[in-house]
Amino acid sequence: MKKPNGTKEKIYSAALQLFAQKGYKATTMREIGKQVGIQQSAIYNHFKNKEAILDEVIENLASSHLINLFENKEPKELYKKGKALLKHISNMFKLISYNTETDTLFRFMMQELFNNERLRVFYNEEFYQKNVKKLSIVFFLMMQDEMIEATDPLLLANEFFAPLFFYQLQIVRLKADNKSTAAAATLFEKHTDFFWDKIKIKEKNNSLF
Amino acid sequence: MKKPNGTKEKIYSAALQLFAQKGYKATTMREIGKQVGIQQSAIYNHFKNKEAILDEVIENLASSHLINLFENKEPKELYKKGKALLKHISNMFKLISYNTETDTLFRFMMQELFNNERLRVFYNEEFYQKNVKKLSIVFFLMMQDEMIEATDPLLLANEFFAPLFFYQLQIVRLKADNKSTAAAATLFEKHTDFFWDKIKIKEKNNSLF
DNA sequence: TTGATATATGAACAGCTGTTCTTTTAAATA
DNA sequence: TATTTAAAAGAACAGCTGTTCATATATCAA
Numbered sequence: 001m002k003k004p005n006g007t008k009e010k011i012y013s014a015a016l017q018l019f020a021q022k023g024y025k026a027t028t029m030r031e032i033g034k035q036v037g038i039q040q041s042a043i044y045n046h047f048k049n050k051e052a053i054l055d056e057v058i059e060n061l062a063s064s065h066l067i068n069l070f071e072n073k074e075p076k077e078l079y080k081k082g083k084a085l086l087k088h089i090s091n092m093f094k095l096i097s098y099n100t101e102t103d104t105l106f107r108f109m110m111q112e113l114f115n116n117e118r119l120r121v122f123y124n125e126e127f128y129q130k131n132v133k134k135l136s137i138v139f140f141l142m143m144q145d146e147m148i149e150a151t152d153p154l155l156l157a158n159e160f161f162a163p164l165f166f167y168q169l170q171i172v173r174l175k176a177d178n179k180s181t182a183a184a185a186t187l188f189e190k191h192t193d194f195f196w197d198k199i200k201i202k203e204k205n206n207s208l209f
Numbered sequence: 210m211k212k213p214n215g216t217k218e219k220i221y222s223a224a225l226q227l228f229a230q231k232g233y234k235a236t237t238m239r240e241i242g243k244q245v246g247i248q249q250s251a252i253y254n255h256f257k258n259k260e261a262i263l264d265e266v267i268e269n270l271a272s273s274h275l276i277n278l279f280e281n282k283e284p285k286e287l288y289k290k291g292k293a294l295l296k297h298i299s300n301m302f303k304l305i306s307y308n309t310e311t312d313t314l315f316r317f318m319m320q321e322l323f324n325n326e327r328l329r330v331f332y333n334e335e336f337y338q339k340n341v342k343k344l345s346i347v348f349f350l351m352m353q354d355e356m357i358e359a360t361d362p363l364l365l366a367n368e369f370f371a372p373l374f375f376y377q378l379q380i381v382r383l384k385a386d387n388k389s390t391a392a393a394a395t396l397f398e399k400h401t402d403f404f405w406d407k408i409k410i411k412e413k414n415n416s417l418f
Numbered sequence: 419t420t421g422a423t424a425t426a427t428g429a430a431c432a433g434c435t436g437t438t439c440t441t442t443t444a445a446a447t448a
Numbered sequence: 449t450a451t452t453t454a455a456a457a458g459a460a461c462a463g464c465t466g467t468t469c470a471t472a473t474a475t476c477a478a
Contacts, residue, residue, distance in 0.1 A: 007455080023324045026234040029436060041438080042456050050436065107323050113382065114320045115232045120386055128379065155399050159372055166371035170337065173322065177329055190364050198407035216425080238466060250468080251426050259466065 008046040010036045015053045020107040024054060024116075058119060061105050066096055067127050070134055079141035083196045086160065089135075090192040093164040094185065097171040107172050132157045148199045156199065163191045217255040219245045224262045229316040233263055233325075267328060270314050275305055276336050279343055288350040292405045295369065298344075299401040302373040303394065306380040316381050341366045357408040365408065372400045 014035035018027040033040040047053050069089060078085055096102040112119050136157035142148045167188055171181045223244035227236040242249040256262050287294055305311040321328050345366035351357045376397055380390045
């Protein structure tokens with residue numbers, strides 16, 4: 001997105017918004033044009049066709065925070081942060097739910113995931129496999145360092161991500177109907193606290209009181 | 210579904226399958242007719258129009274196990290089962306992912322959730338609110354009975370459901386591409402064990418070894 | 419068997435779809 | 449300013465959409 005006020009960028013934004021609201025198939029070139037304030041034929045000066053707009057959306061999805069949770073940092077430097085790392089990831093999920101661009105991308109993805117094989121392959125490799133695997137390595141290192149109790153690191157990674165994803169879904173869903181998301185929003189932090197409390201190494205000291 | 214071999218039921222099945230695969234909007238009456246083996250015009254002898262088929266799908270969704278997790282049983286009788294109850298619920302989610310009718314319903318729901326307000330309202334009230342609320346009452350009773358440690362029951366209910374939903378999503382997604390679901394399938398049980406182990410009242414006995 | 423009812427066909431429809439084309443207008447370059 | 453280039457409009461297109469209708473063929477009750 002070079003020029004945010006250029007016509008091409010306006011078309012992209014309008015299209016993404018409509019794709020996320022009504023679905024790719026149900027969105028028409030006439031609607032996109034109308035939202036931008038031009039004729040549908042003028043769109044073709046900026047995009048080869050409708051699918052080319054879709055391609056750009058998927059491309060932007062790939063480079064978004066929705067997918068790249070770890071900003072290219074390696075497990076070895078990440079794990080030392082301990083609970084703070086989990087807090088950071090949790091907060092990213094929360095921000096994605098509330099940022100107007102990323103939540104639209106999320107809504108778009110959820111809607112097209114089951115009818116677009118290319119998107120599914122992309123989601124599986126870039127989001128699910130990559131992030132879950134990376135986080136499980138982080139947990140493994142935490143176990144070695146005796147920060148958390150020893151269990152299946154892959155299970156921990158799934159158990160940590162799953163609620164974040166679920167809460168994200170609920171918030172984006174509630175926002176779609178302009179309903180209050182206050183209750184759901186608190187779950188991100190609560191989850192991280194709950195989760196860390198359950199996996200951290202407990203004090204062997206029994207003389208609490 | 211009275212007569213499984215009646216034309217109306219064939220139309221319904223074909224439509225549901227196509228809705229789940231391609232989305233409601235992208236599915237044409239001609240495709241549905243083709244899959245059943247009749248002309249598109251003959252469909253109108255059984256359904257008023259395309260939307261009437263959609264209505265029936267949503268109606269069936271409402272009475273499916275996808276939504277009714279507790280089979281009308283009350284928290285007071287449910288909570289006594291302790292971990293066995295959680296195992297039961299967990300297993301239901303797993304079965305839904307593998308049953309050919311319910312997984313199609315799930316796939317359909319995920320796809321239409323974000324462009325169908327009626328479906329969203331239904332999901333919110335019938336699935337999210339009802340089941341989460343019910344399970345949180347169950348957890349509250351478990352706390353009173355000192356079966357599990359005292360915390361926010363609503364958080365526990367969310368934390369228990371979220372991974373089940375997430376794993377269900379992953380399995381239905383993997384099945385859509387005929388990929389192996391073996392690894393994901395084991396997560397249902399692991400989640401329940403992990404979860405229960407973290408919430409149950411620990412033995413105060415410290416002389417383990 | 420006869421008549422009535424239910425279900426199938428095939429053609430047709432009006433409207434919408436993505437896309438292309440020619441023409442006009444605006445912006446950039448020289 | 450004159451000329452080239454980019455972007456807009458407007459009309460038109462072929463194809464597909466859901467739906468209707470008249471007609472034919474089964475199914476069932478009398």
